[in-house]
Amino acid sequence: MHRAIEAVWRIESARLIGALTRIVHDVGVAEDLAQESFIAALEHWPTTGIPENAGAWLMTTAKHRAFDHLRQRKMRQRKHGELEQDTAGLPPAGPDPEASVDDDVGDDLLRLIFIACHPVLSQEGRAALTLRLLGGLTTDEIARAFLVPETSIAQRIVRAKRTLREACVPFEVPREPDLPTRLSSVLEVIYLIFNEGYAATKGDDWTRPELCQEALRLGRILAELVDDEAEVHGLVALMELHASRLPSRTGPSGKPILLLDQDRSRWDRLLLHRGLAALGRAEALKQPLGPYALQAAIAACHARARIAVETDWNRIVALYDALVELTQSPVVELNRAVAVSMAFGPAAGLELVDALAGERTLKSYHLLPSVRGDLLMKLGRHAEARVEFERAASLAQNARERALLLARAEESRTRPSNVRPM
Amino acid sequence: MRVMVFVPADKQSEAGVMPSQELISKMMKFNEDLVKAGVMLDGQGLTPTSKAKRVKFSGSQRTVIDGPFAESKELVAGYWIWQVKSIEEAVEWLKRAPFDGGVEVTLRPIFEPADFGRELDPELRAKDARLRVEIQRQKMS
Numbered sequence: 001m002h003r004a005i006e007a008v009w010r011i012e013s014a015r016l017i018g019a020l021t022r023i024v025h026d027v028g029v030a031e032d033l034a035q036e037s038f039i040a041a042l043e044h045w046p047t048t049g050i051p052e053n054a055g056a057w058l059m060t061t062a063k064h065r066a067f068d069h070l071r072q073r074k075m076r077q078r079k080h081g082e083l084e085q086d087t088a089g090l091p092p093a094g095p096d097p098e099a100s101v102d103d104d105v106g107d108d109l110l111r112l113i114f115i116a117c118h119p120v121l122s123q124e125g126r127a128a129l130t131l132r133l134l135g136g137l138t139t140d141e142i143a144r145a146f147l148v149p150e151t152s153i154a155q156r157i158v159r160a161k162r163t164l165r166e167a168c169v170p171f172e173v174p175r176e177p178d179l180p181t182r183l184s185s186v187l188e189v190i191y192l193i194f195n196e197g198y199a200a201t202k203g204d205d206w207t208r209p210e211l212c213q214e215a216l217r218l219g220r221i222l223a224e225l226v227d228d229e230a231e232v233h234g235l236v237a238l239m240e241l242h243a244s245r246l247p248s249r250t251g252p253s254g255k256p257i258l259l260l261d262q263d264r265s266r267w268d269r270l271l272l273h274r275g276l277a278a279l280g281r282a283e284a285l286k287q288p289l290g291p292y293a294l295q296a297a298i299a300a301c302h303a304r305a306r307i308a309v310e311t312d313w314n315r316i317v318a319l320y321d322a323l324v325e326l327t328q329s330p331v332v333e334l335n336r337a338v339a340v341s342m343a344f345g346p347a348a349g350l351e352l353v354d355a356l357a358g359e360r361t362l363k364s365y366h367l368l369p370s371v372r373g374d375l376l377m378k379l380g381r382h383a384e385a386r387v388e389f390e391r392a393a394s395l396a397q398n399a400r401e402r403a404l405l406l407a408r409a410e411e412s413r414t415r416p417s418n419v420r421p422m
Numbered sequence: 423m424r425v426m427v428f429v430p431a432d433k434q435s436e437a438g439v440m441p442s443q444e445l446i447s448k449m450m451k452f453n454e455d456l457v458k459a460g461v462m463l464d465g466q467g468l469t470p471t472s473k474a475k476r477v478k479f480s481g482s483q484r485t486v487i488d489g490p491f492a493e494s495k496e497l498v499a500g501y502w503i504w505q506v507k508s509i510e511e512a513v514e515w516l517k518r519a520p521f522d523g524g525v526e527v528t529l530r531p532i533f534e535p536a537d538f539g540r541e542l543d544p545e546l547r548a549k550d551a552r553l554r555v556e557i558q559r560q561k562m563s
Contacts, residue, residue: 003508004510007507007511007513007514010507010508011511054514213505216460221458221460271463
């Protein structure tokens with residue numbers, strides 16, 4: 001029974017917190033009120049059974065407490081003669097919440113997503129708050145996902161709620177001209193969560209699939225709420241396509257396997273097709289392709305190749321050209337260099353990589369020496385390659401990746417050059 | 423985790439009789455809700471077994487049998503694949519489906535690659551155990 005109630009909570013909590021935030025104008029209070037109705041459910045439902053419309057039960061219970069809370073707040077403020085200040089401190093009030101008709105549920109959820117990902121919060125604050133309010137994850141679950149102590153996550157969440165309160169962030173769906181940056185912030189948070197699961201930067205695990213699933217779920221939800229923005233579908237496509245490769249990304253004992261070495265028969269075809277479909281939705285909107293859609297298009301090129309040698313590298317290079325122009329990012333330029341090396345040979349790629357040698361932002365980026373090492377190997381320059389792999393290993397933060405790079409350093413010491421694509 | 427949901431066939435579906443407009447519309451809304459919740463991965467209806475074929479395997483022998491097949495209670499008329507955190511979550515979703523008339527709908531978790539890997543690999547099992555210890559240590563610090 002407890003697990004069934006938790007399942008109902010997972011389904012209903014975000015929507016509930018959204019509606020409550022609209023009423024009480026405070027995300028922290030909203031979550032507390034929602035929690036109270038969850039506890040009430042845990043108390044009553046074992047006896048009464050789960051109500052037929054469990055969501056409505058939770059909503060009604062929570063709303064009663066919300067209106068009580070508002071009444072008490074008004075009474076306190078009247079007592080202290082603070083009523084004038086009240087309206088100055090709160091964000092602009094909408095229509096009287098007690099009289100309001102139920103707004104569209106989707107709008108509340110969307111408002112909650114935007115507020116949890118607000119740029120005024122730190123990146124880690126946004127991620128923790130999003131997983132908590134929208135994912136319904138416990139502090140403990142979030143801590144395990146990011147491999148940080150539970151207390152750190154608890155602090156991040158408390159701090160985030162306080163920042164939102166003090167900044168009087170309004171509970172609304174942003175409009176032009178703010179919408180693009182605000183949406184960008186949301187996509188960034190979702191992608192951060194996904195990447196934490198896909199290519200874990202710390203710890204021993206190469207991937208943490210549960211985080212990928214959570215990010216995918218949030219992305220899919222967002223794609224239904226904001227279905228007219230190509231970048232939203234682009235992000236979903238990118239995540240679906242990357243997730244489709246998860247089953248083939250680690251070998252026995254968790255050893256990482258690079259894209260071109262993966263057994264493509266193990267790629268999840270359901271996710272692959274969903275990814276291609278999402279990319280189709282992005283492209284059908286006939287908007288210029290943004291960074292997520294472009295990255296998805298690149299991933300789609302890999303997805304469409306039944307075997308690695310069938311990859312359309314020329315198309316990938318063209319997509320990277322567009323991506324570099326859009327992002328001006330040295331990391332993207334590095335990825336383009338790899339694609340160029342595949343399309344036009346290692347020497348061409350090495351020329352581009354060497355041009356990045358002075359890039360300040362890539363100084364501690366382990367993939368720069370890693371790529372350089374790989375290209376040098378292909379050109380038969382083994383001694384230089386070994387130096388690069390060792391340097392890359394020293395910069396890598398993930399234990400599995402470090403081991404892989406050290407193995408390549410060893411290989412370059414002992415074996416003649418063989419064709420080993422990145 | 424992923425769950426597959428099997429919608430059983432009945433005499434109507436086997437006869438190719440379309441459900442009522444009301445039921446179709448309720449089912450569409452249900453599917454929409456699943457998509458909006460990010461739970462729906464896949465869902466398809468299957469044609470009546472009059473269009474189906476069976477292959478029987480015996481040693482090197484292959485026998486092809488044409489539908490329709492009589493045992494409609496055991497046949498599947500459609501399926502869903504849902505992405506959920508637990509089977510209880512899938513159950514709560516399924517409860518919201520507009521089925522009626524005593525029909526029983528089965529849900530089954532799909533094997534994850536991890537199910538094969540982790541259980542069988544002693545190194546991974548040991549690593550999981552170490553990670554659990556580490557998490558406990560962090561909890562107490």
